[in-house]
Amino acid sequence: MTDPNESTPREAIAPYLAKTRWFGGKGRDFEVGEVRRVATLGDGDPWVDVLVVELRYADGDVEHYQVPLTLYTDPERRLDHAFLGWWEDAERGWVHAYDALHDREATRLWLLGFVAAREADSGAGGTAEVGGLTFHRLPGYDLDVEAVGSLFSGEQSNSSVLFGEDSILKLFRKVTPGANPDVTVHDVLTRAGSTHVAHLYGWVAAGEGADEVHLGMLQQFLRTATDGWDLALSSIRDLYADPEMAAREAGGDFSGEAGRLGEALREVHDTLRAELPVDTSSAPSPAAVAAAMNRRLDAALGVVEGLGAHAETLRSVYDALARLDHLEVQTVHGDLHLGQTLRTALGWKIVDFEGEPAKTLAERLEPDSPWRDVAGMLRSFDYAPHVVEQQQADWTQSDDESLDERRARGLEWAERNQRYFLAAYAGGDLSDEQDLLVHAYLADKAVYEAVYEARNRPDWVGIPLAGVARIGAR
Numbered sequence: 001m002t003d004p005n006e007s008t009p010r011e012a013i014a015p016y017l018a019k020t021r022w023f024g025g026k027g028r029d030f031e032v033g034e035v036r037r038v039a040t041l042g043d044g045d046p047w048v049d050v051l052v053v054e055l056r057y058a059d060g061d062v063e064h065y066q067v068p069l070t071l072y073t074d075p076e077r078r079l080d081h082a083f084l085g086w087w088e089d090a091e092r093g094w095v096h097a098y099d100a101l102h103d104r105e106a107t108r109l110w111l112l113g114f115v116a117a118r119e120a121d122s123g124a125g126g127t128a129e130v131g132g133l134t135f136h137r138l139p140g141y142d143l144d145v146e147a148v149g150s151l152f153s154g155e156q157s158n159s160s161v162l163f164g165e166d167s168i169l170k171l172f173r174k175v176t177p178g179a180n181p182d183v184t185v186h187d188v189l190t191r192a193g194s195t196h197v198a199h200l201y202g203w204v205a206a207g208e209g210a211d212e213v214h215l216g217m218l219q220q221f222l223r224t225a226t227d228g229w230d231l232a233l234s235s236i237r238d239l240y241a242d243p244e245m246a247a248r249e250a251g252g253d254f255s256g257e258a259g260r261l262g263e264a265l266r267e268v269h270d271t272l273r274a275e276l277p278v279d280t281s282s283a284p285s286p287a288a289v290a291a292a293m294n295r296r297l298d299a300a301l302g303v304v305e306g307l308g309a310h311a312e313t314l315r316s317v318y319d320a321l322a323r324l325d326h327l328e329v330q331t332v333h334g335d336l337h338l339g340q341t342l343r344t345a346l347g348w349k350i351v352d353f354e355g356e357p358a359k360t361l362a363e364r365l366e367p368d369s370p371w372r373d374v375a376g377m378l379r380s381f382d383y384a385p386h387v388v389e390q391q392q393a394d395w396t397q398s399d400d401e402s403l404d405e406r407r408a409r410g411l412e413w414a415e416r417n418q419r420y421f422l423a424a425y426a427g428g429d430l431s432d433e434q435d436l437l438v439h440a441y442l443a444d445k446a447v448y449e450a451v452y453e454a455r456n457r458p459d460w461v462g463i464p465l466a467g468v469a470r471i472g473a474r
């Protein structure tokens with residue numbers, strides 16, 4: 001081979017994956033297996049091949065990633081950062097390949113697919129078959145056909161393209177046959193008129209029947225949105241900027257927002273419960289749920305040093321859960337935290353209903369306790385002051401305030417917002433049983449987080465471990 005970029009799709013994909021933010025298998029040994037072209041969009045030059053790539057990990061796991069490529073026969077280099085390589089295509093000769101989501105000529109092809117589905121709208125929505133993909137539309141919204149696509153630059157495990165300020169396309173990267181809960185839950189909440197999600201405009205899939213795989217979804221773009229996590233961190237920075245200020249005072253107070261978030265979550269849960277009734281005869285028993293929490297703890301003990309000291313207390317919390325008579329379950333968010341909330345001019349919106357990334361699709365589709373989502377938010381309020389403390393690590397103790405005093409004010413901030421959130425969600429004080437449930441799901445979430453941090457951000461593992469220790473102290 002004379003040119004280092006001359007390759008095959010199989011050879012080019014592995015080094016490209018390693019460079020992306022969205023690839024979840026970084027640091028693990030794998031080889032690229034089958035590379036399947038599931039669709040081709042566009043009949044000109046460039047065109048897009050939608051690839052689904054099989055990754056075989058050394059530990060035996062197999063995953064599939066969606067990698068759409070835009071292909072040009074013209075060798076002029078366009079997007080260096082999104083370049084994969086060049087190779088000889090059986091039909092078109094020498095082609096130059098780029099990650100399609102960085103290329104606005106390419107992303108326009110998805111927009112046109114959704115426009116075609118709208119044209120086929122019978123009043124209840126429409127579908128269009130384009131190049132091997134099926135585009136589905138919900139009724140009621142006319143897309144801006146002229147909007148230009150640009151790739152979202154924030155932290156993501158999938159890839160989103162903004163079409164002007166009109167709509168946002170999220171293409172799922174890790175894909176599994178079957179319905180993606182991000183699509184199905186947004187579909188239900190949109191049709192039910194929920195005001196606390198970005199409305200779903202449509203989704204795109206490949207394959208049929210048991211082989212159908214959801215590849216992406218198009219949603220309302222929330223123009224005025226600010227990330228809930230960023231807002232919470234600013235609130236804490238304001239608080240810390242003035243050593244005399246208490247959490248309830250001035251710019252540091254987030255409690256009104258925390259309460260409104262609690263109301264938003266309750267509305268979403270109520271709508272999901274009404275729209276997606278669960279067969280109660282197949283609901284898991286509290287003992288089965290407690291056993292699953294114990295298994296998660298067992299696995300975590302092998303990963304996180306420092307959890308062992310709290311194992312006995314955690315198990316006693318799960319034992320109390322196991323003694324309950326029954327557990328109400330329903331469709332939930334599954335991985336709720338402040339980073340999954342957006343504050344808009346019209347109130348709070350909740351995004352990303354895919355569930356915990358570490359769970360299989362089958363696990364993520366199982367109904368769960370709404371208290372899992374509540375606990376997720378409570379843990380997030382706990383994280384926020386710790387993260388600001390880590391970000392301001394160069395903060396030196398002043399005469400005005402010791403680190404302990406600052407930590408106490410951070411804890412006060414977290415507890416105040418947890419209280420407001422919880423009271424608004426529950427509509428008042430919690431019953432003993434609800435308190436026990438919150439306690440158990442908080443413990444399970446903190447154990448999950450300890451593993452997540454140990455694997456992804458080892459410097460942060462102390463944050464969930466401190467949460468676990470406080471559960472022990474209750």
Ligand SMILES: Nc1ncnc2c1ncn2[C@@H]1O[C@H](COP(=O)(O)OP(=O)(O)O)[C@@H](O)[C@H]1O
Pocket residue numbers: 152154155156157158159160168170198219220221222223225227339340342351352354
């Ligand atoms: N409808 C929307 N309008 C505006 N911004 C959005 C919208 N949906 C998501 N975002 C932004 O994109 C980020 C990533 O979205 P998310 O659905 O969480 O993607 P991922 O599944 O890749 O993590 C969110 O944190 C939010 O900042």
Ligand SMILES: O=P(O)(O)O[C@H]1O[C@H](CO)[C@@H](O[C@H]2O[C@H](CO)[C@@H](O)[C@H](O)[C@H]2O)[C@H](O)[C@H]1O
Pocket residue numbers: 157229335337338339355356357376379380381383449452
């Ligand atoms: O947003 P994802 O679905 O990828 O969720 C994963 O990553 C989250 C971090 O981005 C992680 O959340 C944890 O860190 C947050 C601060 O960054 C904090 O607000 C959350 O409370 C905490 O759980 C999430 O657990 C993980 O699944």
